[in-house]
Every structure is written in structure tokens, then in C-alpha cells.
Amino acid sequence: MSRASVSVDGEQVGEIGPGLLLFVGVAPEDTAATATKLAEKVAGLRVFDDGSGKPNLSVLDTGGEVLVVSQFTLLADLSRGRRPSYSGAARPEQARELVEAVASRLVELGLRVARGSFGAHMEVALVNDGPVTLILEG
Numbered sequence: 001m002s003r004a005s006v007s008v009d010g011e012q013v014g015e016i017g018p019g020l021l022l023f024v025g026v027a028p029e030d031t032a033a034t035a036t037k038l039a040e041k042v043a044g045l046r047v048f049d050d051g052s053g054k055p056n057l058s059v060l061d062t063g064g065e066v067l068v069v070s071q072f073t074l075l076a077d078l079s080r081g082r083r084p085s086y087s088g089a090a091r092p093e094q095a096r097e098l099v100e101a102v103a104s105r106l107v108e109l110g111l112r113v114a115r116g117s118f119g120a121h122m123e124v125a126l127v128n129d130g131p132v133t134l135i136l137e138g
């Protein structure tokens with residue numbers, strides 16, 4: 001991202017400059033160890049170009065920022081019918097705790113982290129510089 005933000009009820013609650021927008025979906029089998037592993041993987045992903053145009057730098061290397069947004073719809077099951085089932089998503093209490101664990105670990109690793117508002121109807125705006133879109137599973 002060259003920039004990204006999240007707003008709730010017309011009020012901006014999180015914003016970053018260059019860095020990563022991280023949508024986090026939590027499954028019932030996810031644990032604190034899963035959250036730690038995901039955060040460490042994200043912090044070290046070499047997806048930013050170095051001086052020669054090769055993706056050799058991480059968000060830590062570039063001094064970038066991370067916007068963490070909870071997104072239970074990533075766990076949608078679309079195998080039957082036309083209405084997504086979200087039964088594969090963790091209960092809100094567990095999901096809230098693990099999304100925060102991801103964000104907190106990123107901060108511990110030295111990143112500036114902005115957050116969405118868990119459980120709220122969020123408007124996410126982004127300027128994708130790439131594009132690079134990855135799915136990581138713990």
C-alpha cells in the first residue's frame with residue numbers, strides 16, 4: 001500500500017502510509033501461537049522492492065507501517081448455495097483476542113501499527129501499490 005485507512009461511522013479510526021494492509025480472519029482452531037507466527041511472517045515478508053527492483057525488503061526493512069483489520073468473512077464457506085456460511089469463523093471473543101495478539105506482536109517487532117475497530121461496520125480505503133495480494137495461513 002502507498003496508504004490505507006479505516007473509518008467507522010464516518011470517523012477515521014486508523015491510517016497508515018506506505019506499508020501493508022492486513023486483513024485477519026480467525027478460525028476456531030487458531031491459537032496465540034498461530035497469531036504470533038502470522039505476525040512474524042508478515043513482518044519478515046520480502047515483498048518490497050530493493051534498489052534494483054527486486055522484492056528483497058520487508059516492511060521492517062523499509063520502515064513501513066501495518067494496518068490490521070479483522071475480517072471474519074475470509075472464513076466464508078461458499079461450497080453450497082448462494083449465501084455464504086460463516087460457521088468456520090471463530091467466536092467473536094476468541095477472534096478479538098487473536099486479532100489484537102497479531103497487532104501487538106507486530107508492535108513488539110518494531111512496527112507502527114494502526115487498527116480497525118473489531119466488530120464494527122468499517123469502511124476500508126486503500127491505494128494498492130503493486131499490486132501484491134497474498135493469503136497466509138497459520
